[in-house]
Amino acid sequence: IETDHKPLLPLNSKQQLNSKCERWRLKLQQYRFTIKYIKGKHNTVADYLSRSPVDNGSNDEDDYIPTKSATTQTDDYMKTKIVAPVIT
Numbered sequence: 001i002e003t004d005h006k007p008l009l010p011l012n013s014k015q016q017l018n019s020k021c022e023r024w025r026l027k028l029q030q031y032r033f034t035i036k037y038i039k040g041k042h043n044t045v046a047d048y049l050s051r052s053p054v055d056n057g058s059n060d061e062d063d064y065i066p067t068k069s070a071t072t073q074t075d076d077y078m079k080t081k082i083v084a085p086v087i088t
Contacts, residue, residue, distance in 0.1 A: 004038055011025050
């Protein structure tokens with residue numbers, strides 16, 4: 001792996017890493033690899049570990065998280081049988 005992200009260099013060493021790099025180390029431990037640092041201006045083909053993917057704006061239904069406004073949540077909360085008698 002050639003990368004311009006220096007914190008990735010100790011990924012395949014025994015050095016203590018931050019939690020994000022440690023998770024990467026666990027995912028990658030099944031592979032044999034070496035990591036070589038190159039300056040960013042020379043890194044014409046960035047690897048996945050150096051550049052996180054950009055959201056492509058897809059409207060996939062699996063990615064949809066329904067939300068409620070604060071007003072709607074408050075109204076729903078006030079209607080519950082537990083809270084309504086206490087507040088009124």
